[in-house]
Each structure stands twice: as structure tokens, then as C-alpha cells.
Amino acid sequence: METNWQDETTVPTGPQIKAMCLAVPKYGNDVDEVDFIARDLMAMIAKELSSYKNTRYGRGPIGGTLHCSTSTVSSNTPFGHVCGATPDGRDAYMSVADGQSPMRGTDVSGPTAAIASVAKLHNELFSCGSLYNLKFSPEELA
Numbered sequence: 001m002e003t004n005w006q007d008e009t010t011v012p013t014g015p016q017i018k019a020m021c022l023a024v025p026k027y028g029n030d031v032d033e034v035d036f037i038a039r040d041l042m043a044m045i046a047k048e049l050s051s052y053k054n055t056r057y058g059r060g061p062i063g064g065t066l067h068c069s070t071s072t073v074s075s076n077t078p079f080g081h082v083c084g085a086t087p088d089g090r091d092a093y094m095s096v097a098d099g100q101s102p103m104r105g106t107d108v109s110g111p112t113a114a115i116a117s118v119a120k121l122h123n124e125l126f127s128c129g130s131l132y133n134l135k136f137s138p139e140e141l142a
Helices: 016-024 031-047 076-081 113-120
Strands: none
Touching: 031 113
């Protein structure tokens, strides 16, 4: 990943490693094993965030701790521009996933499978909101 999948001196090579990473099941295809990793990771992050105090702590009426959100709106593009290659096979500096949506092009089992994956997340923990974009290309709708 440090070489953005370009290292030809390793065995296997960077491109071969990238191909292996791309070939494994991905979130967004209603595969429990993968979806539960996403679910558990997001729950861990949300619970950890809530253990930190914000500037409203002790000044009521409620809260006073940090809260979790998956509402990136359009920040996934600039976030990706400063992010190196990732273990899912994503190239460095490309957009990251949009909110809690599957990474673009990895949800290959259809829209209902993608919806089922998103539904497995503990959305009740995202008290600052969540974003799921279901996108269709004009060719798919034709």
C-alpha cells in the first residue's frame, strides 16, 4: 500500500497484491462476515467518541460528549485526496466511500444487497446523522 500497488520488487508484486485485495468480498453485498466487520468497527468508533467531552460538557441541558456521524456529504472526495492506498484495493488519493455507502464499484450484488448491508449497521449510534447514497447509472435504469 505504501507504493500505491506499484512495487514490482516484492513477491507477490504490488499489482498482484492489489488484485488479491480487490477479489475478496466487500461490504455492500449482504455478506454477513464482511458486513459485521463494518458494523462492529463503526460501533466501536461511535462508543469511543462518546467517551470524550466536548465544549458543552457540564453546561447542559443534555449531552456534552462527542457523537458519531456518517454524513460526509461530499467530503469523501477531499478526504480521499489526502489518504493513501487502502486494504480494499483502493488507489491512493482517490475518493473514499460516501458516508456509510459501499465503496464505489464494490457493491456488485445489486441494490437490495447494498441496502441489506447498510441496514446491519448500528444506525442508532450515529446520533449526528448518517448518509447512504444509492446511485444508479443511466445505463442500469435503461
